[in-house]
Amino acid sequence: MSTSYQDLIILSEKIAPGQSKTINFSFAKLYTSTNVEIPIIVERAKEPGPTVLLTAGIHGDEINGVEIVRQIIANKINKPARGTIICIPILNIFGFLNASRAFPDGRDLNRVFPGTKTGSLASRVAYHFSKEILPFADYCFDFHTGGAQRFNASQIRIAPKQEALKNLANIFCAPFTVYSASIEKSYRATCEKMGIPVLLFEGGKSLESNKYIVKDGVDGVVRILSHLEMLNEKTVVPEKKAAPVVISKSRWVRAQKSGLLHVKIDCNKHVQKGEFLATITDPYGKMRIKVTAPNEGYIININQAPIVNQGDAIFHLSTVSTKEILNDQESED
Known part of the structure; x- marks a missing residue:
């Protein structure tokens, strides 16, 4: 320092x-x-x-x-x-x-x-x-x-x-x-x-x-x-839209089958347990499976690849999250 x-x-x-x-x-x-x-x-x-x-x-x-x-x-x-x-x-x-x-x-x-x-x-x-x-x-x-x-x-x-x-x-x-x-x-x-x-x-x-x-x-x-009082006077400070969502635990939702991935939801979204997230299909029109949210949480990462293999991570979903007030001084979990 x-x-x-x-x-x-x-x-x-x-x-x-x-x-x-x-x-x-x-x-x-x-x-x-x-x-x-x-x-x-x-x-x-x-x-x-x-x-x-x-x-x-x-x-x-x-x-x-x-x-x-x-x-x-x-x-x-x-x-x-x-x-x-x-x-x-x-x-x-x-x-x-x-x-x-x-x-x-x-x-x-x-x-x-x-x-x-x-x-x-x-x-x-x-x-x-x-x-x-x-x-x-x-x-x-x-x-x-x-x-x-x-x-x-x-x-x-x-x-x-x-x-x-x-x-x-x-x-x-x-x-x-x-x-x-x-x-x-x-x-x-x-x-x-x-x-x-x-x-x-x-x-x-x-x-x-x-x-x-x-x-x-x-x-x-x-x-x-x-x-930090370092900002020069010519730069305008942007307003805060909302307090950050604090995520203490999360999980990856993985592809259960290999195939073409069709994502149906945007990143940043808050979803409910069982909510429809994506489909995985084969190239021949024979298979179509739905990917649903295993729990309520926020989607903080989406795999945008058009093709996935079985086991590939396709969504990163929070499992424990807290909408905290800015500068909240409470102890963390």
């Missing part, structure tokens, strides 16, 4: 208070000997304040997060009234170039943190990021989407029983706040071990840019910066 407001030294580059600088995080080349550079956009106010780190593109095929951070930069939301904002729109530039989730070595960057200096390519990126950039952050916001054809409702994921994170999630005000334990060797787990508050945003699906998901992400960042 940063303890004083003075010059920052990131990757041997000095950034003084009031200065703007783009630093190229470059340590590896393609096999064509072409340099691969990860731009890090740093904006510092003259007035002291927190350091906020915004990251996206840990998975190279997750475009919504890249667009969220891009819009924050393009609209100058990242120019703080106080403190420092560090933006990294694409952390996995290798995967982004290939429209792929993973690194060229097949590794998932979000499963190798905090990395090693002499490990795989992904592990080396994680190592240098964890050692040379992450320690400056007071708050981290990491943007993701659903994998493959699975579309996530806009949601903030936080570890359970973390009151400070729940309060931040309420301020961000995505439609859903989902309690989810961090995965070992993930970026979020590394932040937790370093004592850095982190919110993970999920929304949309890979290889798609969805303007509604992007708006939820940008609006959430604006609310957070306003709360």
Whole structure:
């Protein structure tokens, strides 16, 4: 955690208070000997304040997060009234170039943190990021989407029983706040071990840019910066439509048969037990089975693939959810 407001030294580059600088995080080349550079956009106010780190593109095929951070930069939301904002729109530039989730070595960057200096390519990126950039952050916001054809409702994921994170999630005000334990060797787990508050945003699906998901992400960042008194006077704070629905437990509804999937319901919907969700058919007009909700809850993820195999996850459905009032201080289940 940063303890004083003075010059920052990131990757041997000095950034003084009031200065703007783009630093190229470059340590590896393609096999064509072409340099691969990860731009890090740093904006510092003259007035002291927190350091906020915004990251996206840990998975190279997750475009919504890249667009969220891009819009924050393009609209100058990242120019703080106080403190420092560090933006990294694409952390996995290798995967982004290939429209792929993973690194060229097949590794998932979000499963190798905090990395090693002499490990795989992904592990080396994680190592240098964890050692040379992450320690400056007071708050981290990491943007993701659903994998493959699975579309996530806009949601903030936080570890359970973390009151400070729940309060931040309420301020961000995505439609859903989902309690989810961090995965070992993930970026979020590394932040937790370093004592850095982190919110993970999920929304949309890979290889798609969805303007509604992007708006939820940008609006959430604006609310957070306003709360931290970092928002510049030119940026308007969006109103909160409703308090987040807090989901403490959930389940996957899986395909009982292989076939063509026909979804009949929208993401974000609240459904009743037994409600009609989808049909699965064969290609020959001989089979048609209905998929119904096994319990009352909110649909927070839908598989939008046209074809599924038996056992594939097709809906993510809450089993325990509470519509909470903003800034509610009651203890968590």
